[in-house]
Amino acid sequence: MSKIKALIVDDELNARSLLRNFIEDHCPEIDIIADAEDVKSAVKIINKNQIDLVFLDVEMPNENGFALFDYFNKTTFETIFCTAYSEYAIKAFEVSAVDYILKPIGISKLKEAVEKVSEKLNRNLQPNTMDVLKENLLENKIKKIGVHIGDGIVFMDLNDILYFEADGSYTTIHHKNGKDLAVKKIKHFEDLLASDTRFFRIHRSYFVNITLIKKYSKKDGLSVTYDDKILLPISREKKEEFEEFMQLNNIL
Incomplete structure (x- = not known):
């Protein structure tokens, strides 16, 4: 070139x-x-x-x-x-x-x-x-995130993202319109959104949007539910930190 x-x-x-x-x-x-x-x-x-x-x-x-x-x-x-x-x-x-x-x-x-x-x-x-x-820059909170998918960058509204799921060296991003495979590890998104109070790492495989959780259950194993059908586990070592995080954000 x-x-x-x-x-x-x-x-x-x-x-x-x-x-x-x-x-x-x-x-x-x-x-x-x-x-x-x-x-x-x-x-x-x-x-x-x-x-x-x-x-x-x-x-x-x-x-x-x-x-x-x-x-x-x-x-x-x-x-x-x-x-x-x-x-x-x-x-x-x-x-x-x-x-x-x-x-x-x-x-x-x-x-x-x-x-x-x-x-x-x-x-x-x-x-x-x-x-x-x-x-x-104009928002009080970050509104959109640029995600490298395939050969391009897709801009996603953070309020539409349900959760990030680890997939080896990739991450599957589950959102309101389906899911996409991003060419970054889940740790990349955890670091990128470390100061965003909407997201929390509940498990080594899941980094979730707490504002869209439908149910938090302490029975049958710790878990959160989205849309009454998507059930994600919470690591036992994350339970106390997760509840404190939810309380700080006036959700629990």
Whole structure:
């Protein structure tokens, strides 16, 4: 594949120069076409050139980085956000399956993000839309999660997910419309949603949405029930922690 044509957008000259130097020294697959100090300048460059990838600062004066996408009906380029956002906002980036580099920029994270984008471009996958990310940033809770299924990313509403089921190196996601096999281990989803009070690991094989549980039974073995037919076991060592978790969230 030919080099990835990239644009750097950041209001700080020093930040643009530093990122350019890092890319030139450590990412030979990237060809930096230009850099821009604001969104309007970036739009002009994108309209005049074939840009495959934009390194985009989030917090800039006048218009923040997200405003870039308002100028295009369809996004034709990949984006790596460069941000000093809070922990919550970073979680929104992660669950939305959007690549980011946390400032101050580290070489390993830069190379990792570039490798992911390079893989997407090699496989001719569609660029990620920013709608899910912006929606998650505006919500008090993460609303949607980007799930790698097959060769693409499917965005799922967390309120529609019943539970995650371990399946070796994969995870079956059971939701209101059926189920899908994700190419990640269940621990990935447990870590991703560690701060989300809707989800709890009841068993080594099950990570469940407690808000959709129909019944919690202490008889015939500890278990939870969904839709009066899906019965999932709770590990005995998880019983006390599970009940405390439910009480903290005003469910028990």
